[in-house]
Every structure is written in C-alpha cells, then in structure tokens.
Amino acid sequence: MRFGDRIRKLLGMEVVGDEDWDDLADLLVEGDLGAAFADSVVEELKAECARTGVRTGDEARLALKGLLSAYARPVSIAPSLGGLNIVMLLGVNGVGKTTTSAKLAKYWMDNGASKKVVLAAGDTFRAAAIDQLRLHGERLGVRVVAQERGSDSGAVLFDAIESATAVGADLVIADTAGRMHTKQNLIKELEKMDKIVASKADTARYRRLLVVDATTGQNALRQAESFSAAVKIDGLVLTKYDSSARGGVALAIARQLGIPTAFVCDGERYEDIGPFDPDRYLDEFLGLGS
Numbered sequence: 001m002r003f004g005d006r007i008r009k010l011l012g013m014e015v016v017g018d019e020d021w022d023d024l025a026d027l028l029v030e031g032d033l034g035a036a037f038a039d040s041v042v043e044e045l046k047a048e049c050a051r052t053g054v055r056t057g058d059e060a061r062l063a064l065k066g067l068l069s070a071y072a073r074p075v076s077i078a079p080s081l082g083g084l085n086i087v088m089l090l091g092v093n094g095v096g097k098t099t100t101s102a103k104l105a106k107y108w109m110d111n112g113a114s115k116k117v118v119l120a121a122g123d124t125f126r127a128a129a130i131d132q133l134r135l136h137g138e139r140l141g142v143r144v145v146a147q148e149r150g151s152d153s154g155a156v157l158f159d160a161i162e163s164a165t166a167v168g169a170d171l172v173i174a175d176t177a178g179r180m181h182t183k184q185n186l187i188k189e190l191e192k193m194d195k196i197v198a199s200k201a202d203t204a205r206y207r208r209l210l211v212v213d214a215t216t217g218q219n220a221l222r223q224a225e226s227f228s229a230a231v232k233i234d235g236l237v238l239t240k241y242d243s244s245a246r247g248g249v250a251l252a253i254a255r256q257l258g259i260p261t262a263f264v265c266d267g268e269r270y271e272d273i274g275p276f277d278p279d280r281y282l283d284e285f286l287g288l289g290s
Contacts, residue, residue: 003031003246008287011057020057021046031285032217032248037255041067065282071251072278075235075260077207079114079171084164086172086201088122088157089237090190090227091211093178096239098129100211100265101175102136103273108171109140116167120160120174121146122153122193133175140270143167153177153189154196161200187230194231207234209262212249214241220249221256228257235262238276242266247285250276 010023021042028038041064048054048063079085087104089097101119108114119137123129127149137144145160157174164172176193197206210233212220227233238250241264250261261276283289 002284002287003248004284004287006287007031007061007285008057011061028248031246032220032252034218034221034252037252061286061288065286065288068251068282068285069278071254072282073254073260074276074278075262076275077209077235077262079108080205081170083202083205084161084170084172085114085205085207086161086174086197087207087209088174088176088194088197089209089211090176090231090233091178092223095178095211095213095216096265097178097211098123098132098136098175099268100237100239100263100273101133101173102140102142103265103270104263105136105142105171105173106140106270107273109142114171116164116169117142117171117173118160118164118167118169119144120157120172122156122160122174123177124149124151124153124156125177129175129177143169154193157193157197158200161197187226190227190230208232209235209237210259211237211239212253214238214247214249217246217249218252221252224253224257224259228259233257233259235260236276237261237263237265239265247281250281 006027010027025038025042029035044067045064049060054060054063089101091097105117105119109117119133119142121130121133121144124147130146134144134146145163147156160172208231210224210227212223236250236253236259238261241247253259263273264276265273
C-alpha cells in the first residue's frame with residue numbers, strides 16, 4: 001500500500017476523533033517527516049480544524065496539505081543561454097548521481113535548454129562510475145571528460161570546463177564521488193572542488209544539486225546537513241521515488257535547511273525525471289485526488 005493510501009485510510013472517517021491525531025503523527029513519522037516535525041504539524045492541524053470547524057477526514061487532509069505546502073518548495077534549475085553553465089551533482093554512494101547526470105543531460109537537451117553538453121566523470125574513486133558515465137555518453141551522443149581511477153577529481157572538473165569552452169558547449173554536468181557524509185576529510189575535498197568550479201564559472205550559471213534517495217528517510221536529512229555545511233546547495237534531486245518511497249524527507253529538508261527540491265526521478269529510464277511539482281507531490285503524499 002502506498003503511503004498516501006495509508007493516510008487516506010486513516011483519515012477516511014466521517015468524524016476525526018482525538019485518538020486519530022496521535023495515529024496521524026505516528027504515520028507522518030513513518031512518512032519521513034521526523035518526530036518533531038510530525039508532532040508540530042499535527043498540533044497546527046488540530047488548531048486549524050478547531051478554528052475552521054473541520055471535522056471530516058477529507059477536510060482534514062486538505063487542511064494538512066495547506067500546512068505542508070509551506071515546506072513543499074520547488075526551485076527551477078535550468079541552463080541559461082549565452083554562456084557556459086555548470087551543474088555539480090553531490091551525494092553519497094548509491095543514490096543515483098551518475099544516472100541522474102545522464103538524465104539531466106537528456107532532459108535539458110530535449111527541451112532546448114542546452115545545445116551541447118559535456119559530462120565530467122568526477123567520481124574518480126570508482127572505475128565503475130567512470131565506465132558507467134562513458135556508456136551514458138555514448139548512448140546520448142555526449143562528450144565525457146574522464147581520467148584514470150584515482151585521479152584528482154578537481155583536475156577532472158577543470159579539464160571538463162576547459163574542454164567545454166574549447167568545443168563551444170553550453171553545459172557541464174559534473175558527477176562526483178559518493179562521499180560519505182560522516183567523513184570530514186572528504187567533505188573538505190568537496191569544498192576544494194567547489195572552489196575550483198566557482199573560480200571558472202559565472203556565479204549565476206553554477207548550480208549544486210544534492211541527490212538523495214527517497215527511500216532512505218531521515219538518513220537523507222543527515223546527508224543534507226553535512227553537504228550543506230560544506231557548500232551551498234541550490235536544490236535537491238529526489239531519486240527512487242517509486243511505490244516504496246514515502247518521500248516526506250523532502251519536506252523535512254526544506255523545513256530544517258531551507259533547501260528546495262528541483263527534480264524528482266521515478267524510474268530508471270532517461271525519461272524518468274521531471275521538475276518537482278509540489279501540488280502533485282502533496283496529493284500523492286496525502287492520498288488526495290484520483
């Protein structure tokens with residue numbers, strides 16, 4: 001059963017009783033909001049329902065959508081015409097950064113936002129990541145700049161930017177190593193890479209996207225805390241947002257860190273990516289609509 005169906009089942013009664021509020025708070029914790037956030041929003045909802053005379057479950061879900069909408073924050077991330085744009089993807093191992101690099105390249109080429117893309121294989125710790133990005137490049141007809149496993153990641157990014165300038169590309173998408181958010185030495189390396197890119201890029205054309213796995217719950221919040229302490233994060237990419245994902249962590253990250261969501265990936269195909277739609281997202285999360 002999808003998470004939204006569980007919310008709909010809980011708040012499907014004609015009259016919401018006192019015990020239902022505690023059950024709702026517990027369910028929102030399961031939905032990856034976190035305990036403090038869940039308790040807070042349920043208290044707000046109780047007060048709102050009392051103030052407006054809401055009594056049915058359907059009305060309560062609509063009121064809850066209104067309260068959560070403050071944290072379903074979208075952000076539009078797209079290349080700008082007339083210069084070189086750089087998008088760096090960050091995140092821990094296994095969240096899908098390399099595949100997301102390819103998805104974004106195809107997405108922006110297909111909608112005309114970019115005419116020529118260069119992919120940078122900045123994950124030099126894993127030979128498989130380099131090979132995977134090269135394969136994506138072949139499939140998409142996109143140039144990939146890579147070095148041997150163990151090379152300096154900053155040097156790869158530098159070369160990719162130089163290469164993009166030489167061939168007249170308007171977008172560099174940089175994959176990076178899956179730095180574990182608990183290792184401060186690797187976070188420091190990320191700061192170094194960020195400085196390299198920032199020194200070569202127009203501030204308005206440089207974006208950092210944090211890729212998080214929608215199925216990992218509060219772990220994704222911990223990752224966002226660590227990465228945002230190292231560099232400025234412009235937006236989230238929520239991956240693996242399928243039937244098993246609850247996805248509420250995007251709300252928790254926005255509430256705690258102010259980081260909006262840019263894209264959602266709901267499958268493995270190149271086409272399975274799209275801009276974050278807060279209205280659709282909340283309807284799915286709360287079991288509203290058809």
